[in-house]
Amino acid sequence: MSLSPAELREHLTLAASKAGLSFPEVVLPESHDVVLRRMRFHYLDWGTPGRPPIVFLHGGGLNAHTWDLVCLSLRPERHCLALDQRGHGDSEWSPEMDYTTESQAGDLEAFVERLGLDRFVLVGMSLGGANGLAWAGRHSARLAGLVLVDVGPETRAAGAQKIAAFTAEKKPFDSLEEVIERSLAFNPRRDPRLLRLSLRHNLRQTPKGQWIWKYDQRHRGAFDADARERRRALLWDAVANVTCPTLVVRGGQSDVFHDEDAERLAGALARGRWVRVENAGHTVQGDNPAGLLTELRAFLAALDT
Secondary structure: OOOOHHHHHHHHHHHHHHHOOOOOOOOOOEEEEEEEOOEEEEEEEEEOOOOOEEEEEOOOOOOHHHHHHHHHHHOOOOEEEEEOOOOOOOOOOOOOOOOOHHHHHHHHHHHHHHHOOOOEEEEEEOHHHHHHHHHHHHHHHHEEEEEEEOOOOOOOHHHHHHHHHHHOOOOOEOOHHHHHHHHHHHOOOOOHHHHHHHHHHHEEEOOOOOEEEOOOOOOOOOOOHHHHHHHHHHHHHHHOOOOOOEEEEEEOOOOOOOHHHHHHHHHHOOOEEEEEEOOOOOOHHHHOHHHHHHHHHHHHHHHHO
16 A cells, blocks of 8 residues: 555655755656566656656665655756665566566666666665666666665675564564554664655555555565575675776664675775765665765765766
């Protein structure tokens, strides 16, 4: 159950106020579906056509709406596009339960080709950052810039396993209040008033009135050390081939990605640097969107000079 236009406008207004952001007007995105590689994908188009494009990729268990405040803020100067990756949000689940990094990078390639994007900025958080980095390792010449939010080849297993445990819950929730309570226990930085609205982007209500996550949970919660090592090797190989300017963002209180991980990644990139966004955990764009926007705008301004 996604929000109605009136509810989405209410949520954006409340969220902006809490984050200390203001807008001349609250413009809602256009919602689109596109078939890529025989699967249906959903994405949000915030406009403005003709502006330099930015593609946003969300983290695991999240969806395109996690970027709402960031996209709304950048909309006057950029053409912002936020994709629901396979098995997430309102995009189709993989029939083969294929969620490898290679397949998701292939989805991004198909999306970029379908929309005819070139010389764009790619912003990916967590899962989306890993997929974006894998794609950039082959196609960085097509990018004006790359932003990796709280992710790299090296991440902390303990923090990642906490997220996996939270997102692996398959039992239906009896009420929205139960989901809010569980979400606050996982991330106390969030506001319950905002969660009441934003969580509905990521939930479906069953005929019995219970609530279940939208994202494909069939593969979540399983820890595969071999798969983790394969992804790590794949991402380090990609790093060696990324030639575009790259900003590595670390949430100041993240238990998934530490300062030394960000510093090592930035140092290995041909044109990389890293920044820390304080008052944010792993989900930087949700915990401190204003802080993230400050760093994004500085990075974008440097690309334009």
